[in-house]
Amino acid sequence: MHDTGKVLLGLAVFAGVVTGPVWYGLGHGRGAPPELAKPVEGTRCVEPTPIMRAQHMEILNRWRDAVVRRGETVYVAGDGQRYRISLTGTCLRCHVEPAKFCIKCHEYAGVQAFCWDCHQEKRRVVTAARGGMGGQP
Amino acid sequence: MRRRSFLKIAGLSLAGAGGLPVVKALVPGERTEPGPAALRGKRWAMVVDQRKCNAKPGCQVCIEACHRAHNVPAVKDPRHEVKWLWKEHLENVFPERVTPYLPAEVKARPTMVLCNHCDDPPCVRVCPTEATWRRPDGIVMMDEHRCIGCRYCITGCPYGARSFNFEDPRLSLRGDPTDYPTRTKGVVEKCTFCTERLAEGRPPACVEACQAIDVGALVFGDAADPGSAVSALLRGNDLARRKPSLGTSPHVFYIL
Numbered sequence: 001m002h003d004t005g006k007v008l009l010g011l012a013v014f015a016g017v018v019t020g021p022v023w024y025g026l027g028h029g030r031g032a033p034p035e036l037a038k039p040v041e042g043t044r045c046v047e048p049t050p051i052m053r054a055q056h057m058e059i060l061n062r063w064r065d066a067v068v069r070r071g072e073t074v075y076v077a078g079d080g081q082r083y084r085i086s087l088t089g090t091c092l093r094c095h096v097e098p099a100k101f102c103i104k105c106h107e108y109a110g111v112q113a114f115c116w117d118c119h120q121e122k123r124r125v126v127t128a129a130r131g132g133m134g135g136q137p
Numbered sequence: 138m139r140r141r142s143f144l145k146i147a148g149l150s151l152a153g154a155g156g157l158p159v160v161k162a163l164v165p166g167e168r169t170e171p172g173p174a175a176l177r178g179k180r181w182a183m184v185v186d187q188r189k190c191n192a193k194p195g196c197q198v199c200i201e202a203c204h205r206a207h208n209v210p211a212v213k214d215p216r217h218e219v220k221w222l223w224k225e226h227l228e229n230v231f232p233e234r235v236t237p238y239l240p241a242e243v244k245a246r247p248t249m250v251l252c253n254h255c256d257d258p259p260c261v262r263v264c265p266t267e268a269t270w271r272r273p274d275g276i277v278m279m280d281e282h283r284c285i286g287c288r289y290c291i292t293g294c295p296y297g298a299r300s301f302n303f304e305d306p307r308l309s310l311r312g313d314p315t316d317y318p319t320r321t322k323g324v325v326e327k328c329t330f331c332t333e334r335l336a337e338g339r340p341p342a343c344v345e346a347c348q349a350i351d352v353g354a355l356v357f358g359d360a361a362d363p364g365s366a367v368s369a370l371l372r373g374n375d376l377a378r379r380k381p382s383l384g385t386s387p388h389v390f391y392i393l
Contacts, residue, residue, distance in 0.1 A: 066169035068280045071272070073175070073336045076168040085169065088316045118281065118318040 034108045037101050039094035046077050046090075060087070060115075088120045097121075174338030179361035180275045181330055182388040183344075184370045185249050189354035199249070199355060200224070202346035203328070208314045210306035217303040221328040222251045222343055230379060231393075249355070251343075252277060252298040252328040253379060253387030260290035260299065269325075275360075275388055276330045286323040295383055299327045330357070360388065 025031060039045070045052045047059065063085045066072040075083045084090050095101040098121050106113050171177075190196070203209070203222045210219050224247035228235045235244060258277045260269050268283035269290055291299045305322045317333065320326050331341035339345070340357055347355045358367030370376075376390040 062169070064282060067336075068278070068282065070169070071171060071175070071332060071336050072169040073172040074170045076170060084172075086316075088318075114321075117321045120314060120316050120318065122314075122316075 034104050036105060037095070037097060040096050041094045045094070046075065046081070046083050048078075051078075063087075087115060088122075092121070172336050172338070176335045176338055176340075178274050178335075178359035180359060180388070181254065181335075182275070182358065182360035182367050182371070182390065183251075183254075183330070183341075184356045184367055184374075184376070184390045184392065186354045186356070186370075186392045187248055188392060189352055190249055191246065193350075193352055193354075194247075196350075196352070198346045198350055198352075199343035202342045205311055206315055206331075206334075206342040207317050208306070208310055208319045209326075210302075210309040210319075211311050212304065212306075212309050214303075219300040219302060219306065219326065221300075221326070222249070224248060225250045231377060231391075233380070233382070234377070234393075248391075250296065250298070250379075251389060252330075253296055253385070253389045254330060255388065256386035257384060259293040259295065259383075259385060263289040263293040265289065272332075276332060277327075278329055278332060279326060281318070281320055281324050281326065284324040286325065288325060290325055295380055295385065296387075299325050301325050 047055075052059075063075065066075070067085050073085050075085045077083060092098065098116060102113065103116070200220075200222050204211070204220070207221060209221055212218050226244065227246040227248045228239070228244040230248040230250055254275055254277050255271075256275070258269075258271055261271050261277060264270070265287060266283045266285055268280050268285070269277060270280075271277050286301070288301055291301060302320050302322050302324055306319050310319065331339075331343075334341060341355075344355045344357045347353060356366050356370055358365035360367055360371060362368060370392070371390060374392050377393050378387045378390060381387075
């Protein structure tokens, strides 16, 4: 055991390289989670916030499969409430600006979501005649 | 480990794996259902009464309604054109009906064409990702999320009913887009018999538009329901289908 110094130095360099991105992020003011825009309509999401935070991507994937593959357009939430399955028509009614909510958080988390390549980012007003259950995906 | 305890653990693991689907079913997002007003059919079909359509030359109402509703881009370059519903010369729609004596004006007569929603669709057979598939109600549907843009389906379709997005469709939208999702560069699209409208109890956009101007050349309905308007037309007319010898069994019928 004559190389303790070299080993420790090597370990220090390794740890530095591996955790580098973290220090870089902290140094550029990206340490704290971003401030997200508050939803405008409604007081609650389709599911409780912790579930949405952790599983929104899975819920959205199931929504996609339900509408596109099976033609099912109604989501029955955990509390029994029914919602129209629609990214633009339902999600964006409250989260009016994806740039200040979805995109902002994904940027912070380093996740690339390409929903907006196709789905409209513009908030849509659902007309009374068609009710909350009409509209498009 | 003893043989006995190994078998016990193996058995319990298997039982656990069997329970996984049950647990998954309870996860939020799994419960979905059709909309309350959704139209259900056993076999959706369309009849194009070309005589009524011919009576209104130059009419583009159905095409515009469809392309507006689905944000189909108006691409200028004809090689990159995207279309769900359009007019084609009669001689190209029904080549097997052309005789050497057919007058030129009949040959050139504009005829409505769209996806035929075949019983045995070649596009579905060749799609490597199941991005296009045949629904139990007969509609040949597209899942743009899954399309990888290989264009086998375009090659497979004998009717040229499919278009590829060679460029970003958002660059050539027709005015303010509706909330129907646009597509991206690199995916294939086509007529879906307006599944999004059927799901909320409305007929396809082209049919509605044609009825709204009192032409009624496009009739849509359930061919398996003897009481439907489409069934009555199917029974009471000498109908044509495109390229019937291919065996695809198109479900867009023509009264010529």
